[in-house]
Amino acid sequence: MTINDLRSVLTGRVLLPGDEGFDQASKAWNLTVSQPVAAVVEAADVPDVSALVRYARRTGRTVATQPTGHGASGDVDGLILLRTGLLNEVEVRAEERVVRVGAGAKWAQILAATGPLGLTGLAGSAPGVGVTGYTLGGGVGWFSRKYGFASDSVRAFDIVDAEGEPARVTAESDPELFWALRGGGGDFAVVTALELDLYPVPSLYGGRVVWPEHRTREVYDAFLEITADAPRELSVWINRLQLPGGPPMVTLDMAYLGETAEATALLARIDKIGDALSDSRGIVPIADLGGITAEPTDPVPSITRAELLTSLDDDAVDLLLAKPVAPVINVQIRHLGGALADPDPAAGASGVLPEPYLLGLVGVGLPHTTDATHAKQADVVADLESYVSGRKPYTVLAPGESAAQAFSSITLARLQQIKQARDPRNVLRANYPVLG
Numbered sequence: 001m002t003i004n005d006l007r008s009v010l011t012g013r014v015l016l017p018g019d020e021g022f023d024q025a026s027k028a029w030n031l032t033v034s035q036p037v038a039a040v041v042e043a044a045d046v047p048d049v050s051a052l053v054r055y056a057r058r059t060g061r062t063v064a065t066q067p068t069g070h071g072a073s074g075d076v077d078g079l080i081l082l083r084t085g086l087l088n089e090v091e092v093r094a095e096e097r098v099v100r101v102g103a104g105a106k107w108a109q110i111l112a113a114t115g116p117l118g119l120t121g122l123a124g125s126a127p128g129v130g131v132t133g134y135t136l137g138g139g140v141g142w143f144s145r146k147y148g149f150a151s152d153s154v155r156a157f158d159i160v161d162a163e164g165e166p167a168r169v170t171a172e173s174d175p176e177l178f179w180a181l182r183g184g185g186g187d188f189a190v191v192t193a194l195e196l197d198l199y200p201v202p203s204l205y206g207g208r209v210v211w212p213e214h215r216t217r218e219v220y221d222a223f224l225e226i227t228a229d230a231p232r233e234l235s236v237w238i239n240r241l242q243l244p245g246g247p248p249m250v251t252l253d254m255a256y257l258g259e260t261a262e263a264t265a266l267l268a269r270i271d272k273i274g275d276a277l278s279d280s281r282g283i284v285p286i287a288d289l290g291g292i293t294a295e296p297t298d299p300v301p302s303i304t305r306a307e308l309l310t311s312l313d314d315d316a317v318d319l320l321l322a323k324p325v326a327p328v329i330n331v332q333i334r335h336l337g338g339a340l341a342d343p344d345p346a347a348g349a350s351g352v353l354p355e356p357y358l359l360g361l362v363g364v365g366l367p368h369t370t371d372a373t374h375a376k377q378a379d380v381v382a383d384l385e386s387y388v389s390g391r392k393p394y395t396v397l398a399p400g401e402s403a404a405q406a407f408s409s410i411t412l413a414r415l416q417q418i419k420q421a422r423d424p425r426n427v428l429r430a431n432y433p434v435l436g
């Protein structure tokens, strides 16, 4: 059976190089990443997924599943790219505080469905990101200080295993696979649906305040002060921005799970900083969560690098501010901690995240900016060497990095054992495979 013959056994579309629509269908969200795959399959249903995996197993091919391509690494040469976008149902069971989502659903769909019910899932900053890839990799978002990794809010996975068999995976039915799927990435099975815990949102206050460059030090001082003893309901992120063609700026992004009066008291320090260019703070409907940072929704050519920081103090801020932002466009620091740092014996492969801050360096990946952007990112990381822990959350790995940078050696060895037991023929391949 050739790839072409797949068309006769699948309901969904099969696109081969040269077919109309292939180039578009095989694109990563990050336009710097090329995906020279052998075929793209758009599964119409779970039997399609099973049929594809059985075909790959029989013919020695490998399947890379990718709902949106936000996490594409480019490590897909000659593979079959499985698109799950059509499996995008969202069913909220409000009384149980659970949402069941198909593998192709995006966070925007969950937030739109749960927000009016006063509930939320543990979304990140960009609602266009896929629920499945984000959650399989751990998923660190606005509410993680309060409720931990998104992966630890999974109640059940529906999967198709590496033999093509559908199964339901819970803590009781298959504890080992359930552990691996909660943070270990997409190497172990094709997920077809997930059931996630939802959390109450009495009220959500948040927004972004923007200041001109000359206020940068004061804004960093406020960030250090607020994050030093912030309650778990409050998340604050700082951005030093140098957008192409624009003036340098500094911003604070924030979200508080609770009443406005509590939030404004906690954030009063910010009001003492003058000259704000804009201030979008106010009550945020859950469906508008992505509006806080307003990250790009359309595909972009980006070069990112993230590092976990073991601490952040005045000396680290001196180092950060000693040099200009350019040629990167954003130096971001997200406050972590809270529930992410709590030991949890029931946690999945994401484990515990003790580092209190996440540094993100975002650049534009055009031919004339790429080398300088990589060099600048390396320079910032070298300057902060004594603060950089050396590992990073799986979801923020970037092309050229590996799963070994996200896990302790014990966790990686356990994930590798599970991979070898569940998929010895390497029928399935994650964007950052645990076997390297």
Ligand SMILES: Cc1cc2nc3c(=O)[nH]c(=O)nc-3n(C[C@H](O)[C@H](O)[C@H](O)COP(=O)(O)OP(=O)(O)OC[C@H]3O[C@@H](n4cnc5c(N)ncnc54)[C@H](O)[C@@H]3O)c2cc1C
Residues within 6 Å of the ligand: 029, 065, 066, 067, 068, 069, 070, 071, 072, 084, 103, 123, 124, 125, 126, 128, 129, 130, 131, 132, 133, 134, 136, 137, 138, 139, 140, 141, 185, 186, 187, 189, 190, 191, 192, 295, 296, 393, 395, 396, 429, 430, 431, 432
């Ligand atoms: C603009 C932007 C903002 C982001 N913000 C955050 C954030 O706030 N917090 C955070 O933690 N991360 C964030 N990320 C990173 C993001 O979580 C990862 O890139 C994640 O992998 C994206 O998942 P996806 O399904 O959309 O992407 P895809 O690239 O489509 O999938 C990523 C990987 O997930 C696995 N996978 C996906 N679906 C399946 C499936 N059905 N079965 C098996 N494996 C599967 C595969 O290994 C796949 O390669 C952000 C990324 C971007 C580009």
